[in-house]
Amino acid sequence: MTGLRITGWGSALPDNIVTNADLASRIDTSDDWITERTGIKERRIGGTTAEHAINAGRAALDKAGVTPDQIDLIILATTTPDRQVPATASTVQQGLGLSCGAFDLNAACSGFVYGLVGALGFLKSGLDRVLVVGSETLSTIVDWEDRNTCILFADGAGAAVVERTEDDGDLLGFSMSSDGNLEYALFAERGGTLEMDGRAVFKNAVLVMEKAAHEAMEMAGVTPDDIDHVIPHQANIRIIEASCKRLGIPSDKAITVLDYTGNTSSASVPLAMVDALEAGRIHKDEMVLMVGFGAGMTSAATVLRWSADT
Ligand code: ACO
Numbered sequence: 001m002t003g004l005r006i007t008g009w010g011s012a013l014p015d016n017i018v019t020n021a022d023l024a025s026r027i028d029t030s031d032d033w034i035t036e037r038t039g040i041k042e043r044r045i046g047g048t049t050a051e052h053a054i055n056a057g058r059a060a061l062d063k064a065g066v067t068p069d070q071i072d073l074i075i076l077a078t079t080t081p082d083r084q085v086p087a088t089a090s091t092v093q094q095g096l097g098l099s100c101g102a103f104d105l106n107a108a109c110s111g112f113v114y115g116l117v118g119a120l121g122f123l124k125s126g127l128d129r130v131l132v133v134g135s136e137t138l139s140t141i142v143d144w145e146d147r148n149t150c151i152l153f154a155d156g157a158g159a160a161v162v163e164r165t166e167d168d169g170d171l172l173g174f175s176m177s178s179d180g181n182l183e184y185a186l187f188a189e190r191g192g193t194l195e196m197d198g199r200a201v202f203k204n205a206v207l208v209m210e211k212a213a214h215e216a217m218e219m220a221g222v223t224p225d226d227i228d229h230v231i232p233h234q235a236n237i238r239i240i241e242a243s244c245k246r247l248g249i250p251s252d253k254a255i256t257v258l259d260y261t262g263n264t265s266s267a268s269v270p271l272a273m274v275d276a277l278e279a280g281r282i283h284k285d286e287m288v289l290m291v292g293f294g295a296g297m298t299s300a301a302t303v304l305r306w307s308a309d310t
Pocket of ligand 1: 152186236295
């Protein structure tokens with residue numbers, strides 16, 4: 001068997017903090033409303049998608065103890081590339097001094113999890129090491145006058161170095177899906193801003209997260225009782241709690257960072273992963289369920305048995 005091992009990780013957030021009170025001073029909303037409906041207290045805004053990806057990627061390379069020439073491919077999950085052409089992955093490649101393949105992946109908030117599954121395929125095809133990054137500057141596609149959306153979205157990045165291993169590796173099961181019938185629920189036209197049917201997203205998110213998680217657990221041969229940590233997409237605390245409840249996993253096993261990051265789409269799962277690792281919350285041999293959902297509507301889940309020393 002050829003498998004995937006996560007050997008390095010890193011994250012990056014802009015310095016500029018925008019609190020709920022800051023938003024309430026400009027639009028008709030309040031800290032209480034945002035906190036109660038979403039769990040978000042503040043978010044980080046600024047920079048470029050490439051800058052955040054480079055900072056997170058560099059930290060991941062350092063943690064893995066690998067040099068740029070040892071990376072065979074960079075997969076950059078993003079919905080907010082800095083330019084139409086070329087792929088922002090190429091800018092990141094140049095910034096990190098890598099000489100390897102590079103491409104962008106857009107699966108919205110499921111992007112990092114799609115990227116991990118894609119990396120496994122490339123490792124099985126013979127590559128040794130892949131850098132998987134989720135990076136976003138959603139602030140650039142938000143209408144800052146629209147209280148339905150601007151309270152949610154933000155900027156940042158998270159990254160992981162994954163390496164080939166000649167055993168089962170960390171990634172034991174996965175699921176990926178998309179339902180284009182629901183693309184109306186969240187979209188931005190080219191050059192436009194995000195438009196969202198919040199209730200449709202909410203309702204479907206809970207359903208697709210449950211389905212994706214069950215499929216990944218079935219492939220891995222584990223049950224909800226075996227899961228030590230859930231790393232969910234950081235959209236809304238109520239979606240996370242409802243999904244955990246439906247899965248029969250105590251919600252205190254869910255890792256959340258959305259209170260200080262907001263919703264950073266493809267960056268949200270790796271940002272939560274890195275936060276938990278740096279807090280010493282995830283330990284070797286523990287079972288980690290990652291589950292994302294997003295515009296598309298896409299969803300994706302992975303079950304990982306964590307093998308790195310933390
Ligand atoms: N502040 C104050 N009031 C507001 C705000 C705001 N920021 N936004 C909306 N309201 C008002 C509405 O206008 C509405 O008023 P009305 O009753 O007079 O019409 C009232 O609050 C209730 O609005 P709802 O939309 O019913 O509020 P809901 O409880 O559904 O919460 C929310 C809205 C937070 C957007 C919720 O639907 C949600 O979280 N949905 C999922 C969104 C999401 O996760 N999107 C991204 C996922 S995919 C990705 O990450 C790319």
